Amino acid sequence: MTFIIGGARSGKSAHAEKLVTAGAAPWTYIATAEAYDDEMRQRIALHRARRGEGWTTVDAPLDLAGEIAALPEGRPVLVDCLTLWLTNHMLADHDLESECLRLADVLSRPRGPWFVVSNEVGQGIVPDNALARRFRDVAGRLNQQVAAIADTVLLMVAGLPLKVK
Template structure:
């Protein structure tokens, strides 16, 4: 079972996904895609880690998300947080975005347990004023569509409230 939890920044996507995962029997896997490029991000990552209690195994996968997913044992509940950070990491590394996203969507189309994926909806605001930001917005939109297409359930978070889309 694959569930996509999507929403804008600060909408409660991660917190809701954590609640969904912990409703499953432990142990749980948390695949984190963030990279700490500065002190603020290091603090943010440390805070997120400190909120998770016993039963969680954290796997850092800023680039090799596919490999991290494939290495999971069958049946393990997993939270993948988040696709937009993973996408940004690949864009900054100048990887083949289409190939990476297609590979990820293929792996996610075959869940081997309850999998919960967090992503940001970045296309509901103004058109970005620079080419890189527009490229990111468009790539994130395509990735979200690919994952939503293979997901069993899609939840849109608005002001901390989940709305079932699919």
């Protein structure tokens, strides 16, 4: 498993797509975003258009672990992204610790080339409200769990991948 992490607009998704498509199709894109507004619908459409043919898209805004576990063995998979998935669970008021542990358990047993994208949210200022601080803390712990089990960790900075692990 390769874990690709970085800030907003750092090139994470595009680089992950490039890594996935270096292998043979078909490729699976597991999308965690939900289109709550026009801006998000446009972002999703741009991502889909950039990917082109050869991709199968699976929407998994909440049951990411279940969708990953159900994939056929050997299939190249791109999960994009963990922080949107975590946001969905926070908004639904789910048990974040158990959801993160369940996801980490599935990710610890890759059955093919898996690429997982997440945002690095801990390099900015301390948020001014409790919800944002909770999100930063849970996302940071999740990113640490996934980085620990990943074979490779790439940090994206200004479109450039830096190998961390």
